[in-house]
Amino acid sequence: MSSVLWFQAGACSGNTMSFLNAEEPNVVDLIVDFGLDLIWHPSLGMELGANAQKLFHDCASGARPMDIFVLEGTVIQAPNKSGRMDMFADRPMIEWVKELAEAASIVVAIGDCACWGGIPATAPNPSDSTGLQFHKRERGGFLGPDWRSKSGLPVINIPGCPAHPDWITQILVALATGRAGDIALDDLHRPQTFFKTFTQTGCTRVQFFEYKQSTTSFGEGTRTGCLFYEFGCRGPLTHSPCNRILWNRQSSKTRAGMPCTGCTEPEFPHFDLAPGTVFKTQKVAGTIPAEVPEGTDHLSYMAHAAAARIAAPQWSKEDMFVV
Amino acid sequence: MPAVDLFVSPLGRVEGDLDVRVTIEDGHVTSAWTEAAMFRGFEIILQGKDPQAGLIVTPRICGICGGSHLYKACYALDTAWNTHVPPNGTLVRNIAQACETLQSIPRYFYALFAIDLVNKNYASSSMYDEAVRRFAPYVGTSYQPGVVLSNKPVEVYAIFGGQWPHSSFMIPGGVMSAPTLADVTRATAILEHWKDNWLEKHWLGCSVDRWLEIRSWDDMLAWVDENESQHNSDCGFFIRYAQEIGLDKYGVGPGNYLATGTYFEPSRYENPTIDGRNDALIGRSGVYANGEFSEFDHMKVAESVEHAFYQGSGLLHPWVGETNPVDPLEGRKNGKYSWAKAPRYDLGGQYIPLETGPLARRVAAGAPGAADFQDDDPLFMDMLERIGPSVFTRQMARMHEAPKYFRWVMDWLSQIDLHESFYTKPVEAPAGKGFGATEAARGALADWIVLDDGKIENYQVITPTAWNIGPRDADGTLGPMEQALVGAPIADMDDPVELGHVARSFDSCLVCTVHAYDGKSGRELSKFVVNGMV
Numbered sequence: 001m002s003s004v005l006w007f008q009a010g011a012c013s014g015n016t017m018s019f020l021n022a023e024e025p026n027v028v029d030l031i032v033d034f035g036l037d038l039i040w041h042p043s044l045g046m047e048l049g050a051n052a053q054k055l056f057h058d059c060a061s062g063a064r065p066m067d068i069f070v071l072e073g074t075v076i077q078a079p080n081k082s083g084r085m086d087m088f089a090d091r092p093m094i095e096w097v098k099e100l101a102e103a104a105s106i107v108v109a110i111g112d113c114a115c116w117g118g119i120p121a122t123a124p125n126p127s128d129s130t131g132l133q134f135h136k137r138e139r140g141g142f143l144g145p146d147w148r149s150k151s152g153l154p155v156i157n158i159p160g161c162p163a164h165p166d167w168i169t170q171i172l173v174a175l176a177t178g179r180a181g182d183i184a185l186d187d188l189h190r191p192q193t194f195f196k197t198f199t200q201t202g203c204t205r206v207q208f209f210e211y212k213q214s215t216t217s218f219g220e221g222t223r224t225g226c227l228f229y230e231f232g233c234r235g236p237l238t239h240s241p242c243n244r245i246l247w248n249r250q251s252s253k254t255r256a257g258m259p260c261t262g263c264t265e266p267e268f269p270h271f272d273l274a275p276g277t278v279f280k281t282q283k284v285a286g287t288i289p290a291e292v293p294e295g296t297d298h299l300s301y302m303a304h305a306a307a308a309r310i311a312a313p314q315w316s317k318e319d320m321f322v323v
Numbered sequence: 324m325p326a327v328d329l330f331v332s333p334l335g336r337v338e339g340d341l342d343v344r345v346t347i348e349d350g351h352v353t354s355a356w357t358e359a360a361m362f363r364g365f366e367i368i369l370q371g372k373d374p375q376a377g378l379i380v381t382p383r384i385c386g387i388c389g390g391s392h393l394y395k396a397c398y399a400l401d402t403a404w405n406t407h408v409p410p411n412g413t414l415v416r417n418i419a420q421a422c423e424t425l426q427s428i429p430r431y432f433y434a435l436f437a438i439d440l441v442n443k444n445y446a447s448s449s450m451y452d453e454a455v456r457r458f459a460p461y462v463g464t465s466y467q468p469g470v471v472l473s474n475k476p477v478e479v480y481a482i483f484g485g486q487w488p489h490s491s492f493m494i495p496g497g498v499m500s501a502p503t504l505a506d507v508t509r510a511t512a513i514l515e516h517w518k519d520n521w522l523e524k525h526w527l528g529c530s531v532d533r534w535l536e537i538r539s540w541d542d543m544l545a546w547v548d549e550n551e552s553q554h555n556s557d558c559g560f561f562i563r564y565a566q567e568i569g570l571d572k573y574g575v576g577p578g579n580y581l582a583t584g585t586y587f588e589p590s591r592y593e594n595p596t597i598d599g600r601n602d603a604l605i606g607r608s609g610v611y612a613n614g615e616f617s618e619f620d621h622m623k624v625a626e627s628v629e630h631a632f633y634q635g636s637g638l639l640h641p642w643v644g645e646t647n648p649v650d651p652l653e654g655r656k657n658g659k660y661s662w663a664k665a666p667r668y669d670l671g672g673q674y675i676p677l678e679t680g681p682l683a684r685r686v687a688a689g690a691p692g693a694a695d696f697q698d699d700d701p702l703f704m705d706m707l708e709r710i711g712p713s714v715f716t717r718q719m720a721r722m723h724e725a726p727k728y729f730r731w732v733m734d735w736l737s738q739i740d741l742h743e744s745f746y747t748k749p750v751e752a753p754a755g756k757g758f759g760a761t762e763a764a765r766g767a768l769a770d771w772i773v774l775d776d777g778k779i780e781n782y783q784v785i786t787p788t789a790w791n792i793g794p795r796d797a798d799g800t801l802g803p804m805e806q807a808l809v810g811a812p813i814a815d816m817d818d819p820v821e822l823g824h825v826a827r828s829f830d831s832c833l834v835c836t837v838h839a840y841d842g843k844s845g846r847e848l849s850k851f852v853v854n855g856m857v
Binding site for chain 2: 010011012013014015016017018020021022023026027028031032043044074076078079080082084085086087088118119120122123124125126127129161162217218219220221222223242246247248249250251252253254255256257258261263269272273274275276277278279321322323
C-alpha cells in the first residue's frame with residue numbers, strides 16, 4: 001500500500017481527531033491490515049526522534065519515496081511572508097510544505113484550513129493564512145493556481161471543518177489501491193463522489209423544506225420544521241455528504257437541530273461572522289431569504305414557495321421528531 | 324550542533340508546536356523553557372464580530388477539546404445575556420462535554436502516554452515484556468481496543484450535537500437539539516458498550532462501582548492485590564509498573580493548583596451568573612496554593628506577556644487583555660520566547676503560576692465544605708500527602724475520571740425529562756460582560772467576553788495548555804511545566820525519557836519537542852520528541 005506523510009501546519013488537530021473516529025477501516029486497520037505506510041504523523045507516526053528530521057529531508061529530496069503528502073492546517077505566511085509565526089523542525093513550516101509538496105506524487109489538503117485558509121484566514125487574517133491552492137474561493141493560495149504534483153494532479157481538497165473520517169480514509173484507500181483515476185474533482189478540486197450532493201441531500205428535515213415549513217425555535221422547536229428559513233441553515237447551498245454518510249455513524253448537525261454552517265465551502269465562516277449573521281437567515285424585504293437554493297432565483301423561489309405553502313399538509317405543521 | 328537520536332518511542336515526532344529546552348547538569352534538569360511555536364490569532368479575529376461568533380470560532384482553537392471550548396463560550400454568553408437555561412439544557416451540555424473527556428482519556432493514555440512505557444530504557448524491568456505486549460503502538464493488545472473504542476463516547480456527543488469534533492449546538496439559553504426517546508436509549512447503550520468492552524474489561528478489571536470505593540492510597544494498593552483480575556488489568560499493571568520504573572519519583576511541578584470546575588447541577592444554574600457559578604458546580608472549582616484552599620475568583624486571573632511574542636507589559640485581566648503579536652525575530656531580542664502568554668493568579672497580592680488539569684481537579688474535589696451534589700473525593704489529597712505529586716499521580720488523576728465521569732453521565736442521562744424544554748430564547752443584550760469556564764480533559768479553560776453595540780468588543784481565551792506551558796513572567800518565575808521539568812533525574816544522559824514522561828503527564832494540547840543541553844558546555848545533547856494530541 002501507499003506511503004503517507006501527514007503534516008500539521010496552523011492546525012487544531014480536528015481532522016486528526018476526526019480521522020481517529022474512523023471505522024471500516026479504523027486507523028489500526030489501515031496500518032495493520034491494509035499495510036498503510038504512515039511515514040510520519042504528529043500523533044501516530046512510527047518513525048523515531050531525531051531520525052524524523054532526517055526523514056523529512058529525505059522525503060523532500062526524493063531519497064525516501066513518498067506517495068501521498070497530507071497537509072492539515074492553514075499555511076501561515078506572517079510576518080511579511082516569512083512564515084515565522086509557525087516554526088517547525090527549526091525552520092518556517094512554509095519551507096517544509098513547499099519542498100514536500102514538490103516531492104510527493106499526490107498532495108491532499110485535509111480540512112478547510114489546508115484547502116482554503118479556513119477560520120484563521122477570516123478577516124483580518126492576523127497570521128496571513130492561506131490554503132494550499134486556494135485562498136477562500138480564489139485560485140492560487142500558497143502553491144499557485146497552475147501548480148501540479150508529480151502525478152500531474154492539482155492538490156486534492158477534502159474540505160470540512162473538520163473533514164469526515166470517511167472522506168479521508170476512503171480517498172486514502174482509493175489512492176492506495178490504484179483508483180486515483182476514479183477520483184473526479186470539481187471546480188474546487190473536491191472529489192465529486194462526496195461533494196456533488198448537497199448537505200441537504202438525505203436531511204431528515206427535507207420534507208419540511210419541500211412545504212416551506214420553518215422550525216420556530218431551537219431546543220424543542222427543532223422537533224419540527226426546516227432550519228433554512230430562520231436559522232441560517234446552509235444545507236441547500238452547501239455541497240457535502242453530511243446526511244448521506246452520517247457523523248460518528250449516528251447523526252448530522254441538521255438532524256440534531258443545528259443549522260448547517262456551510263463548512264465545506266470556501267467562504268466558511270460565512271459573512272466573516274459579521275454581527276447579525278450567526279445562526280440567522282439573511283433576508284431581503286424582511287421575509288425573503290437573501291440566498292436561495294443553488295440553481296434557482298428569487299422569483300421562481302417565491303412562486304414555488306407560495307405554491308408549496310398552499311399545498312402544505314397538516315402534518316408538516318406539527319412535530320415529527322417526537323418522544 | 325550534534326543532535327543525538329535518543330527518542331526511541333515508535334510514535335516519534337521531531338518538532339512541533341511546542342518546544343521544550345532543558346539544561347542538564349550532573350544528571351538533573353536545572354532549568355527549562357517551554358516555547359509555543361505557532362500563532363493563529365483567534366482573539367483578534369473575534370473582535371468586532373457577531374456576539375455568538377465564539378461558538379463557532381473557539382472550538383476550532385483545539386480540535387481535541389472543541390466541545391469544552393463550546394461549553395465555556397456558551398456560558399460566557401449566558402452570563403453576558405442573563406439567560407435562562409432549562410435543566411434539560413444543562414444536562415445535555417454536561418453529557419456532551421463529559422463524553423468528549425471520556426473519549427480523550429483512553430486515546431491519550433494509549434496513543435500518547437503509554438507508548439513511552441515500552442522505551443528500551445526499561446528493558447531491564449521484569450515487567451517490560453508485558454508492557455510491550457500491551458502498549459506497543461497499533462499491535463498492543465490494549466492499544467487496539469483502547470484507541471479504537473475511544474470513538475464510542477463521542478458517538479453520544481453526535482447524537483445530541485450532530486457531530487464530534489466541532490459542533491456548535493450549545494447556544495445561550497440551552498441547546499439546539501431536542502432528543503427523542505431513542506436518542507437517550509441509544510446513548511445509554513453506547514456508553515454501556517464502551518464501559519463493558521474497554522473501561523471495565525481492559526482498564527479496571529473490576530466494576531466501576533468497585534473502583535469508586537477507593538478513597539485513599541492504601542485503598543488503591545489493597546485494590547491492586549485484591550484479585551487477579553484487578554492485579555492484571557491495565558490499571559493494576561500500570562500502578563505496579565509505574566512504581567517499578569520510578570514514575571512516582573519526579574515531575575513534581577509547582578504544587579499549587581487551579582480548577583475552574585465544570586458541570587452544573589441543573590436546578591442550581593437555571594440563571595447562570597458569574598457570582599453564582601462556584602456554588603452550582605458538580606466538579607468543584609478551587610485554588611490550592613501554599614497548602615491552603617481558597618475559592619476561585621476569575622477577577623484574580625491576569626496574563627503577562629513579558630516573555631511572550633506580544634506587545635505590552637504588566638499583568639492584564641482578560642476583560643482588558645490585549646493580543647498584539649510581534650515578529651518573533653524581534654521578540655527574541657527582548658527575551659520573548661513563546662506564543663503562549665503567561666497566566667497568573669493573584670494570591671494575596673502575589674501573582675503566581677498554577678498547575679491545572681486532572682490532578683488540580685482531584686485536589687479541588689478534596690476541599691472541605693462540599694454540598695451534597697458536589698464531587699467530594701479525598702483520594703488525591705491523600706495521595707499527595709502520602710506519595711506527593713509526580714508523573715504517576717498526575718496520570719492516575721486523569722484515569723480516575725473515566726469511571727467517575729461515566730457514572731455522572733449515566734446519571735445525567737437518566738435525569739433528562741423528554742417532555743420538558745431544552746431551550747429558552749434569550750434577549751440578546753447589545754452590551755455586557757461575560758465569563759464562562761469549564762474543565763477540558765487537560766484542565767481549566769475559560770473565556771472572557773466584552774460586548775458593545777451588538778458586537779464583540781474584546782474576547783480573551785485562557786487554555787489549560789497556556790496555564791501549564793506558559794513561559795516565565797516578568798519576575799522570571801517559571802511556568803508550571805517548566806518547574807516540573809526542573810529536578811527531573813536523567814538516568815541516561817543519552818536518552819532522557821524522563822523528560823518525555825513529565826511533559827506528557829501534562830497532556831498539553833501541543834506536540835512538544837524537547838531539546839536537552841549540557842549545562843556546563845552548552846552543547847546540545849539531544850533533541851527528541853514528545854507526542855501530543857496537537
